[in-house]
Amino acid sequence: MPIVPQRSLRPHRFPPGRRMVAWALALLGLAASILPARADPTAPDPAHIFAPFTWSVPPGRTRSAGGVPGPDYWQNRADYRISATLDGPTHQVRGEEVITYTNNSPDTLDELWVQLDQNIYKAGSRASFSSRFFGRDTTDGDVIESIWIENGKRTVPVDTLVSDTRMRVTLPEPLAGHGTALKLHIRWHHTVPGAWGGRTAITDSRNGPIWELGQWFPRMAVYDDVRGWDTAPYLGQEFYLEYGDIDYTITVPASWIVAGSGALLNPAEVLTRTQQDRLRQAGDSEKTIAIRAPSEITDPNSRPAKTGTLSWHFRMENTRDVAVAASPAFAWDAARIDLPPLPYTRGGKPMPRLAMSVYPAEAAENGRWSRSTEYVKSAIENFSRRWYPYPYPTAINVGGHGAGMEYPGMAFDGIKDEGRELFWITTHELGHNWFPMVVGTNERRNGFMDEGFNTFIDVYQSDDFNRGEWGPKRDAEYAPGQGTPAEQIANLLRDPNAPTLLEPTDLVTERYRHPVTYFKSAFGLTLLREQILGPDRFDPAFRRYIAAWAFKHPTPDDFFRLMNSEAGEDLSWFWRGWYAENARFDIGIARIVPVEGDPRRGTQIELHNNGSLVLPEHVAVHLDDGTTRSITLPVEAWMKGNVATITLPGGVPVRSVTLDPDRVLPDTNRDNDTLDVRHSPPPADDTPDGGN
Structure with missing residues (x-):
């Protein structure tokens, strides 16, 4: 979710509209x-x-006419091993990483492209001219201290060129395709901006700073069969990333708690014995268990060491990214997610899946965040049952700056969130684990396949949770409070200046970003499910789309073709009128x-x-x-x-x-x-x- 003022990221409640039922052409003898x-x-x-709808990407050997990956579909891979240190006084993140990059394409590559998203905060960044949310304060961005290629047992320096948020790495020898790999070593550091940074922020709280780190390490750009190297600059409009395994260690002061995407591999080294016991108890509990209660935040005995540093070791497999939150001010609670264990082991036993929340004492006041983990657990289980099994070991809700931002297995939400607002934003941000974390959409170009698809699945989680406690939720935002969602979307269709859903993401102005990218996209899928196809045809087709493109990179055409094929309907008229036009x-x-x-x-x-x-x-x-x-x-x-x-x-x-x-x-x-x-x-x- 792009960085915007906090309030504009909130889900809104609008007058509920009744769901349509299927109407028969002949009824009561008519x-x-x-x-x-x-x-x-x-x-x-x-x-x-x-x-007939015109495809921008024609079908072929890599992408079939039926909308599934073709027999020659390929995708490159990036595995990371990272060691990073968070320095409180300087607000710096210092890290070293080794990227194992595998070229599965049929092409020989003579250069690599690396994304340096922290450069968005540099003076004169492209984003500072294209978005009002950047350029007010600046940092030095990503400072590359050294970079080299590992070739066997020797290292080879490489030439680089940094252009805004991209870095070109010229290879000393071309990298052949069909599974050839190399190791790229990078040593780097950057300064975390203040709370204005949104997705990458340090926010003050009563008991210490809260660090929220997104896009915090250099990451490989995508080389695909559609554009080759996709080097769209980072202008604040999301990401496009390769999949791989990420093994990373975060070193912080011993008094801090760290939440990271993936599985915590060394709890015995970073938690007290009591906290370890509670974590094991949470793995068997349907109810929320306090790992570190709000009342324990200021107790020195709630940490295994009072001085020095501790290194927290995490691992996440088959992911496109990881995020980190760290603070001395965190309370922490957890509960079991009712899904089969993944092949992560600790002490020879499979690790249970955990829904978790970390938040400061302020968030616990008046019970505001007391139900956060309940919401996390419900969302992950519901989305898994309805659409596709959740693939990661943990799902974490972070109470901090309130960026309303998603990463694999983690959501950055707000300290002051509560009630229906906390439920809706938690559901939405964690729903992004399906779009675009599992289905690896190019968010920088096709935002509607990220935000809109995720907003669509929110609708049914709101209906299902606790017999509709926080439902119904039928999203619209073009004219808040002005009629049903359908009537609000009609306002958008009357607007001659409204962009289409296929408009490139960075060209959609802030005025239209939520109405079009989120709500028109979501409403279109609701129309498709409830009015055009019906759940009996839509649901299996939509599940097929997710399964076929899990951990891969679909285009809009792949989605359109698959839905046509799987649902048994030529929907050219709908793709054109609703997506290609604002008809x-x-x-x-x-x-x-x-x-x-x-x-x-x-x-x-x-x-x-x-x-x-x-x-x-x-x-x-x-x-x-x-x-x-x-x-x-x-x-x-x-x-x-x-x-x-x-x-x-x-x-x-x-x-x-x-x-x-x-x-x-x-x-x-x-x-x-x-x-x-x-x-x-x-x-x-x-x-x-x-x-x-």
Whole structure:
């Protein structure tokens, strides 16, 4: 989640909209026929709406037409071994790392590219000119002290060139493909900015500073089959990273507690015996267990040593990144995640999966963070059950600056969060472990596949948690408090300046970032699941997408192709109208006419399409006897023109007709969604006079 003022990152509660149900075309004995009429040449063009979708990345041997990795799909790998020290007085992080880089591509590489994201804080960084959140204060960024290549038993110095947040490493000998590897050694340091740094911050608390470290070490750029080296500069809009194993040690003053992504491998060296026992107890507990209670934060006996330093050793496998939080002010609690153990062992026994929270004493006041670990546990278990099993040994919620930011196995949240706000932001940030931590989206280019997909899965966790305690959550933010989410999204579709979902992430201005990247993307998936495909087709296809691209790098086209193939539907009209365009949706009722003037012979309902986006439309027909008949008008009704006529059999006269009575569709003109027979215009000359 990009760095923005804290409040704008918060999930908001809006008036809940009722979920749509599937409507049958024939209900209660209703017979209907849908007749197209001559298209108005000034109206939306069906040939454009329903044209085959154009792929920006054509299918081939690496990416199949069915949206799954092809038989020749390849992906490079980066494994890290890191040793870092946090220096309190200078606010510096000093580290050494060895990157084992494996070139699985068919190409020979004569250079490597390394991401130096801390350079975003340097004076004159590109981000300081493209984002108002950078450039106010500065650091020296990533200072590279030395860098060399390990070649067998000897080391070879390399030439480098630093350009903003990227570093080119010129190789003394080309690196062949098809699994050839080398080791890159880097010694570096950087100064952590103050709390203004957001994702990388040091924040004061009552009992000492809280360090939150994201993108804190030099990391490999991605070389893929789409662009080769993807060297988009870091402008504050997320990441694109290779997968590998990260083994790292963080050395801090002995009084500090460290939370790190992955498994803590040496608890006996950094915890008291009591804390070790409590940690083991948490591994068997459904309830939250205090490892270090808030009341113990100022007790010197809550640490195994009172002076000197301790080194905390962590390991995370098959991950694209790791994050760290460290402080003398942390309380710490944990509970078991009900998932099978991973192949991490301690003392010859599998280590249980743990949901954990670390936070200062202030966060514990009035019970604000008392349920954090409960929320963590529930989110991880729910997302695992619904979509894809959580792959990591721990999931940690950090109470600190409040950046509202996600990393593999860790979320940076706010000290003052509480209640529904804490639940929603915890759920959202941990949901990012599925998008983009498991499904390795290129966030710097396709933010909607990161934020929007994750916001979508939030919806159902809010419904499921504790029988809807903090639900329902149907996200929208274009006009907070102004109607249902569908009505708010309709405001966005009416906006001629709104960017499309396929707009490159860095081009989306702050005004539209949440409305488009988060909420339009999430709402589109909700439409796809609840209105277009139905859960029975959507859910298996979406699970297939996650499983097929787990720990890989999908593009938007891969998602579109897979959903078409797995759900059994050509959704070109939806991908174009909702994603490639900001098309308007507007179906209106033109007239209600008795067949041959006699309702006993039947009734015709004439509908007009006035927009370039089509969706299945629910039509509620209200009869004179007080009953309502329901019809779903499929999108195919608009393939031959912009006028469709529904013919009802004779019987009880029709009193009125309403479109989308539950208001779950983003109709941009509600004025033409309801019509009473008494106010219906007379038949048009070209209106069909019966069904066929």
